[in-house]
Amino acid sequence: MSRVVILGCGPAGLAAAAAAVSTGHEAIIISNTDKPSTQYGAQYLHAPVPGYEDVTKVRVTYSLNGTPEEYRKKVYGGLWTGKVSPEDFAGDHDAWDIRETYARLWANLISDLRAGLIQRQIKNGGIPFIRSLRPDLIVSTIPAKALCQNPGHQFRSHVIYADGSTSAATMPDNTVICDGTEENAWYRISSVFGYRTTEWPARRAPTHSGAVQVVKPLWTDCNCHPEVLRAGRYGAWEKARLVHEVYPAVREALDPFRGEAGTDPDVIRGIERVTGETHEGGGRWRM
Numbered sequence: 655m656s657r658v659v660i661l662g663c664g665p666a667g668l669a670a671a672a673a674a675v676s677t678g679h680e681a682i683i684i685s686n687t688d689k690p691s692t693q694y695g696a697q698y699l700h701a702p703v704p705g706y707e708d709v710t711k712v713r714v715t716y717s718l719n720g721t722p723e724e725y726r727k728k729v730y731g732g733l734w735t736g737k738v739s740p741e742d743f744a745g746d747h748d749a750w751d752i753r754e755t756y757a758r759l760w761a762n763l764i765s766d767l768r769a770g771l772i773q774r775q776i777k778n779g780g781i782p783f784i785r786s787l788r789p790d791l792i793v794s795t796i797p798a799k800a801l802c803q804n805p806g807h808q809f810r811s812h813v814i815y816a817d818g819s820t821s822a823a824t825m826p827d828n829t830v831i832c833d834g835t836e837e838n839a840w841y842r843i844s845s846v847f848g849y850r851t852t853e854w855p856a857r858r859a860p861t862h863s864g865a866v867q868v869v870k871p872l873w874t875d876c877n878c879h880p881e882v883l884r885a886g887r888y889g890a891w892e893k894a895r896l897v898h899e900v901y902p903a904v905r906e907a908l909d910p911f912r913g914e915a916g917t918d919p920d921v922i923r924g925i926e927r928v929t930g931e932t933h934e935g936g937g938r939w940r941m
C-alpha cells in the first residue's frame with residue numbers, strides 16, 4: 655500500500671484523499687485547521703467527484719454581455735491575455751453541488767477515519783516534516799507560496815471584490831451572467847444552488863460593507879519541490895483550476911503504484927508508527 659500525504663483539507667484536499675482511499679492507498683492530510691473550509695457564494699462542481707455522482711445536480715445557464723476581449727480587459731486590465739471563463743463556459747452546462755459533495759467527503763473520510771488529519775501549519779517550504787511521514791506521493795492544495803524556498807519566485811495574482819450574499823440584479827437561480835461592458839460596475843453575477851455571488855474589478859470596487867477583497871491566483875514560476883503534485887487553484891497557483899480536476903489528477907499520479915494498493919488501510923496505526931505520537935481521538939493529531 656502506498657501512502658499519500660495531502661496538504662489542505664478544503665474541497666480540493668478531500669477530493670485528493672478520496673482518489674487515494676478509493677484506490678486502496680493510505681491518505682494522511684496535513685492542514686492548519688481540523689475544520690472544514692467555508693464555501694462562499696455560488697460555487698459548484700463542473701463534474702462530480704467519482705463515488706459522489708448522486709449529489710444534487712442542476713443545469714446552469716452561463717452568458718456573456720459584450721465580447722470576451724471586453725471582459726478580459728474589464729476584469730484583468732493588462733494583467734492577463736489568456737482565456738477567460740465565458741470563453742470556456744458560455745452556454746448551458748451541468749453543475750454538481752460542491753457543498754453537499756464536500757460535506758459527504760468530510761463525513762466519509764475524516765469523521766469515519768478513512769483518512770488521518772494532522773493539524774499543522776506548513777511554511778517556508780515545510781518539506782522535512784512532510785518527508786518524516788515517508789510519503790510515496792505528496793499532493794499540495796495549500797497556497798503554493800508555503801512550499802516555496804526561493805524568494806525570487808513570483809506568485810502573480812489579481813484582486814477583485816466579491817459579495818457572496820447580495821446580488822446586483824434580480825436573476826433566476828442557476829444562472830451566471832458575465833459582463834464586459836462599462837455599463838455595469840460588476841463583471842459577473844452568479845446564482846447557483848440558491849447561493850449568490852457578485853464580483854467587481856478592483857478599479858470599480860463597490861463601497862457597501864458586504865463586499866470583500868479576494869485574491870485570485872494567476873500563475874507562478876515556482877518550481878521548488880517538483881515531486882509534489884500541486885492540485886486545486888491555490889496549490890497550483892494557477893487561474894481557472896477547478897475542484898473537479900483534482901480527483902483524476904491524483905488517480906493518474908497514483909497509476910505507478912497500482913499494484914501496491916491494499917484493501918484496508920489502517921491510517922491511524924500507520925501514522926502512529928511513523929510519528930511515534932498517539933492520536934487525540936477522531937483520527938486527528940496536533941503537531
Ligand SMILES: Cc1cc2nc3c(=O)[nH]c(=O)nc-3n(C[C@H](O)[C@H](O)[C@H](O)COP(=O)(O)OP(=O)(O)OC[C@H]3O[C@@H](n4cnc5c(N)ncnc54)[C@H](O)[C@@H]3O)c2cc1C
Nearest residue numbers: 662663664665666685686691697698775776796886896897
Ligand atoms: C469567487 C470564487 C468562485 C469560485 N468558484 C468556483 C467554482 O464554481 N468551482 C470550482 O471548482 N472552483 C471555484 N473557485 C476556485 C476554488 O476551487 C474554490 O474556491 C474551492 O472551494 C477552493 O478549495 P480548495 O480546497 O482549493 O481551497 P481551500 O478551501 O481554501 O482549502 C485550503 C486548505 O489548506 C489549508 N491551508 C492553507 N494554508 C495552509 C498552510 N500554510 N499549512 C497548512 N494548511 C494550510 C486551509 O486551512 C484549508 O484547509 C472559485 C474561487 C473564487 C474565489
